[in-house]
Amino acid sequence: GAVVSQHPSRVICKSGTSVKIECRSLDFQATTMFWYRQFPKQSLMLMATSNEGSKATYEQGVEKDKFLINHASLTLSTLTVTSAHPEDSSFYICSAPRAGGPSTDTQYFGPGTRLTVL
């Protein structure tokens, strides 16, 4: 079964509003989670690394003031898209490394959130 959940799965909002996306590890603790963005028919691009108890680490070119990340607990990370605009419309997907898999840190992904900004 799923080991990482995301909520909501789909959201439509008006331009200028803020949208919060939650990512939860279901049966394990994750001190680190990752947020990716995927445009239609493209690959996943890492946006930022969410760290429990400390600031997130953003990839080059990602605006940290626009994409706020909070790792509130060992099982929850949130991504808030502030003042969303149509160009922020995308598929946002989180992942968390889980020990005990084939690799010491196999990443398991949430089901993703499709954001549409009107």
Next chain:
Amino acid sequence: AQKITQTQPGMFVQEKEAVTLDCTYDTSDPSYGLFWYKQPSSGEMIFLIYQGSYDQQNATEGRYSLNFQKARKSANLVISASQLGDSAMYFCAMREGTFGNEKLTFGTGTRLTIIP
């Protein structure tokens, strides 16, 4: 330079045939991990198989196997006896460095379509 290269944007394969999805990578780090994920139209990323840079044997998971050729820096995914449900996007990804640096770099993906 691309760290992960998938040269096949799309492939069509007859049901029950085997299929090989290509992946080459570029890294100077002696320690790395290679992953394959499947993404159906629903969007979820499903972990398929993992190969560590120090693993002596090619990884296998059911119908999935990874043809790891370290000298050529290739990590091709082989799916045996393909099924209609195998139709999806397939991404190759790499983690560089040791545990504690879990960031993944993804290739551009291959869209696999299984023909009945």
